[in-house]
Amino acid sequence: MITATITLLLIATVCGAILGFAAIRFKPDGDPLVDQIDAILPQTQCGQCGHPGCRPYAEGIADGEPINKCPPGGEATIQALADLLDVEPMPLDAEHGEEKGKQVAVIREQECIGCTKCIQAMVLVQSTIRTWYTDKPTSLIELIATDRNPLNNTKENAA
Amino acid sequence: MNEYILLLIGTVLVNNFVLVQFLGLCPFMGVSNKLEYAVGMSAATTFVLTVSSVATYVVHSLILAPLGLAFLKTITFILIIAFVVQFTEMVIRKTSPLLYRVLGIFLPLITTNCAVLGVSLLNISKQNNLIESFLYGFGAAVGFSLVLVLFSAMRERINLADVPVPFQGPAIGLIATGIISLAFMGFSGLVAV
Secondary structure, three states, X not given: OHHHHHHHHHHHXXXXXXXXXXXXXXXXXXOHXXXXXXXXXXXXXXXXXXXXOHHXXXXXXXXXXXXXXXXXXXXXXXXXXXXXXXXXXXXXXXXXXXXXXXXXXXXXXXXXXOOOHHHHHHHHOOOOHHHHHHOOOOOHHHOOEEOOOOOOXXXXXXX | OHHHHHHHHHHHHHOOOOOOXXXXXXXXXXXXXXXXXXXXXXXXHHHHHHHHHHHHHHHHHHHHOOOOOHHHHHHHHHHHHHHHHHHXXXXXXXXXXXXXXXXXXXXXXXXXXXXXHHHHHHHHHOOOOHHHHHHXXXXXXXXXXXXXXXXXXXXXXXXXXXXXXXXXXHHHHHHHHHHHHHHHHOOOOOOOO
C-alpha cells in the first residue's frame, strides 16, 4: 500500500517536474510577424473583422487573410499593413463596416453611473487618471474621454 | 521479422481498433466531418499512440512490474499518456510551428481517446515486448487513421446526399460505420492473431 502510494507520487512528481522544466525550456517565442501586425491594428477589439479581437485578426493576416477588414483602422491602417507585408493597399471592405472619423466621447456627469469605462479609455491614450488633469493631451482629437463639452473648451486647449 | 509484419497487418486490418474492437469511436465520429481535420487528427493520433505505447510499456516493465504494482497500471498509464501528450505539444510548439498549426488543437483531445489507453493496457495483457509494443501502437494508429480518413471522405459525400430526415446527421454516420465494420469483418482470418 505504502509502496504503491510512494511509487505513484514519485512518477507524478517526475512527470510534473519534466513538464515544468519543459514549460520554461520550450517557451514559445511568439510569432514576430503577428506582433508587428497586432501593433498596427487599432486595438479597439470591436470584432467587425469577424475575429474576436485584434490579435486573432493579426494571426489571420499572417496566415494570408485580406488586410482590408478593419473599419476602425481605416485607410491609414491598411496603408501601414500594406507597407509592412509588402502587398498592394486595397480599399476598405464595405462588408465589415465603414470608416468613421475620430470620435470624442463626452462624459455627462449627471448621468454617470460609475462604470469606469471612461477611465479605461484614458488608458488607451496612455494617460492616467492623475496625469489626465495636469497634463492634458495637446490635441483634442486624441482625447477619447473627457468630462467637458469639447466645444466649450477648445479655446483652453489651444492656449 | 515476418511475425512483426504480420502483427502490423493484423492490427491495422484484422483487429482494427475502431471497427473491430470499437475503441476510439468518439474522435472517429467527432472529427470525421471534414477530410482536412481527419488528416490532422490522424497524424496527431499516430504520433501520440506510438510514443505513449512505448512509454507505458517502459514504465510498466521497469517500474510497476518489478515492484509488484501491476494493479496500478490503469491510473499510471493515464498519467503517463497525459504527460506525453502535454510534453509533445510543448516541444512541437517550440520546434515546428507549421506542424503545431496542423496538429495543435487535436493534441490535447487525444489524451481522452480511449484507444490510447486501450493500446497500452492491451500491450500488457498480450505480453508484448518493446518492439511489439511499438508496432502494436503504430499499427493501431495506422488502422485508426485509415478508417478515419476513409470515413470522413465518405461523410463529405453523405452530406451532399438526400438522406431521409430521421437518419440525418450522426444517425447515418453510425449506420455507415456499422456497414464499414461489416466490410472489415472480411479481413478476419487474413492473419492469425
